[in-house]
Amino acid sequence: MKYIIIGAVAGGASTAARIRRLDETAEIIMIEKGEYVSYANCGLPYYIGDVIKDRNKLFIQDAASFKRRFNIDVKVRTEAIEIHPSEKKVTLLDLYTQKTYTESYDKLVLSTGAVPIKPPIPGIHSANVFTIRDVHDTDLVKAVIQNQKVKHATVVGGGFIGIEMMENLTHLGIKTRVIERAPQLLAFLDEDMALLAKSEIEANGVVVDVNNGLSEIRDNADGSKTIKLENGDEFQTDMVILSIGVLPNNFLAKAAGLEIGQKGGVLVDEYMQTSNSDIYAVGDVIEFHHPICNASYPIYLAGPANKQGRICANNIVNGNTKKFNGSVSTTIVKVFGKTIAATGSNSRLLKNHNIKHITSITHSSSNAGYYPGSTPMVIKIAFDPESGVLLGAQIIGEEGVDKRVDVFSTYVQNKQTIDDLMEFEQAYAPPFSSAKDPVNMAGFVANNIMDKVMQIYNPEDAIEISKKEFLIDVRTPEEFEAGTIPNARNIELDELRNHLTEIPKDKTIYVFCEVGLRGYLASRILVQHGFEVRNLSGGYRFWKNTYG
């Protein structure tokens, strides 16, 4: 058998290596238009930021080692320019010699990745305007930083790669400004969680514009640039990093007549097979049925690309036997001292897809509060109000965020419920967790909501509610004095049982405390005395840090 794989990084290289392990005698050719194969795309921002100091560390394998170890022919600087599905051939262009030639295949794998979006904005093609997609881009940016005096950089686009670039540039001492056209950064988060992310970024001296697109890049005489925003603001910068987003690199696939999805990704079935049974596709170039939303989406993540590669190789060699079950978009990004992560679908996405859900916000410690080094985290989960199935989780904190998002990821992937969160048996010793893990706590609170043991109101509604409803701050007088929600009156939790007569029975009572726990206890006392009560999800702390 003869296999050709187009694209030799995450998805492609994984497919090729696994094919070899399954079939020692196959002829395997990997085609890569770039100079490098099998490199760590995800490390590129950190290499720019000097966090990864040794450029060699970015390379896992090269063409020679692929030959030696896997007996795979890797053709670098070779671009696949056309697929001829009926003849089972590909036309290749040798970028050194500029000569074309064809190779036949029995099975073809597309792992051509994604292409960065470059909107037709004046000045976008001028010098020192970069996208970060591969080693070449990275070398260019690194050289500019090293050789020119870059004092100020502008990152256009607040997705996770933009944010990583912002962090790394800041780390190098470059003043950085982030511009995002959408109303918020980090689209994988809900607006409220994104506000927390924004605060963290601003606290590190970075200027952030949201709701404001790039409208023009002008070159100045001194080598600097003037950036003009959609709202008319202008400022000077030395370098521009575009991370506005990517699109599936579907050029070859489209021309070959393969079915393409609504979002531009190559459509594959669960075996990674395209509409042509001899062509498979994996990685950023595909789109796939989303396990939560009833739609298909591209997945621009390395984990799924690697896993799809292995599955694809199995199916190519052994016939279609192994299924890919979709990605729940588990995402994580380090932002200075904080870690920001999410899995499943956020509220915005769920709303767009008309999926009923309740959200619940909790605050927890990374490990036992009595043991040194514990740090706070905020967790927001979304779940189905009837079945309790967990639909998504978002977390911001310092330590232990990656752990909790991974645990939530298993529950989202397996369509498990709030009950499962409650039962989660964490490894508990004081340095690592608490007797009730943050995941359990999110489960307990959601369970109370589902069982109507507690009714909640959401932080985004707090101000409106405060204008017309009976609002009680159940924190201590000291906490109340230091700041509260407008119009709230103060009845401390531990005194509540003695002040019941002061509370009207004909109105819904809205309570809140610092994080939600005392508000919950207050609501239990009141409800059992015949009041109708709502507790503020996430408490004063979350409200204050977002809409307050």
Added chain:
Amino acid sequence: MKYIIIGAVAGGASTAARIRRLDETAEIIMIEKGEYVSYANCGLPYYIGDVIKDRNKLFIQDAASFKRRFNIDVKVRTEAIEIHPSEKKVTLLDLYTQKTYTESYDKLVLSTGAVPIKPPIPGIHSANVFTIRDVHDTDLVKAVIQNQKVKHATVVGGGFIGIEMMENLTHLGIKTRVIERAPQLLAFLDEDMALLAKSEIEANGVVVDVNNGLSEIRDNADGSKTIKLENGDEFQTDMVILSIGVLPNNFLAKAAGLEIGQKGGVLVDEYMQTSNSDIYAVGDVIEFHHPICNASYPIYLAGPANKQGRICANNIVNGNTKKFNGSVSTTIVKVFGKTIAATGSNSRLLKNHNIKHITSITHSSSNAGYYPGSTPMVIKIAFDPESGVLLGAQIIGEEGVDKRVDVFSTYVQNKQTIDDLMEFEQAYAPPFSSAKDPVNMAGFVANNIMDKVMQIYNPEDAIEISKKEFLIDVRTPEEFEAGTIPNARNIELDELRNHLTEIPKDKTIYVFCEVGLRGYLASRILVQHGFEVRNLSGGYRFWKNTYG
């Protein structure tokens, strides 16, 4: 309704607080024979070790705050000395006044915890021989350390509490020796993993005796003690910490005629109800059906105790509705720079219960190898050879061990399979994981074993095999020179395809490399050339550090 809860720490206090939230009008009395309630048992070793500096941090609530917040009567220094199930009464002894009195109940909850084992060994009741169970014990040990010149301590028992004590004493500069009668430390591990734990402990200057019990403690004239071991060895020490194990504190339950299990725990059903329908029990005092082994076991862990308390409260107030589904014994302990953790059943336990299983050992990095700060971890999993159900996982490493054991815990709890491990969608960015998470990698390797893509041999058999079989070290000549398994010959992986004729076809070929990956690649090449091949699970590194 009137509820009495005996024992006011992890299980008891959780039950009481939840009962109040569900029933504002109930009368709730908590009985505690000690001086303190609701404290962090799990923090006690760290308070002794001065890692937790403030003693107040150990206390979450006290009797007064329970009254204020929860309107719960807490009777400290009050011992329940008899239950009269037919009359629904308990006899209580006020330890201050030494007077007894009775209280009636509608429902009774037992959360009396466990009692430390103190075997009848000569000298065991002499001064400066302690167990660590509660605040009182802790205060005693702390005082001795502060006031007497404790230069050397002996920890008897190498379970997780013993190991935590050993670490904390060492942290204080006290020379420490650990004595364990069993052939290994940390019974939640397999022997091989326990050997790695032992090495780590010894590397920190601690003397460890395994396979060697305590036989006598003698007081010396200078205030020190002589410890005599079962093998006749003697040495001097200043203080002895006994952590030989605990037994369910079933005294009251037994006398009340409640059904007791084989291991001495109070038998409860999934609703936490004992054989008497008005009495419930939670925490260390119960034993419960183990989800993997067909037997019931006590669970001496705080997480399950807290969760059972919440479940128990629900069932008491609302009728039996919420089930406890058992504990998979997820355990973790920090040992100097290492973290050691396990979930589910280890191989020893599985063997004892005649449960068929395969084990597989992998080495992984805590996060992307190209990103600074990644550290190695060893993972050993056990799974059902037919269904692929994950039965247990053990991990030793530095960073990120707690995360992986938590992920494995969800899979073990939910009776999921090797396929699920492969599909696990980790949150991947370079500081947190790799494109293939260690959990995925364990899954891939196990999947290859199940699918017979790779056959393995186990490290404990390597020496026997090396004596009679054809053994190939596929590492580089440099690695081979630096040390190998006896009788191994060296054919480097990348040269293997050129040396096939030197390998006998009539024998099973045993290969190995450093961690297992190159051995696997070698085995794939050889198998497809018609050889019968086995690859060493865990590679040379694991073998060398355990049986080598």
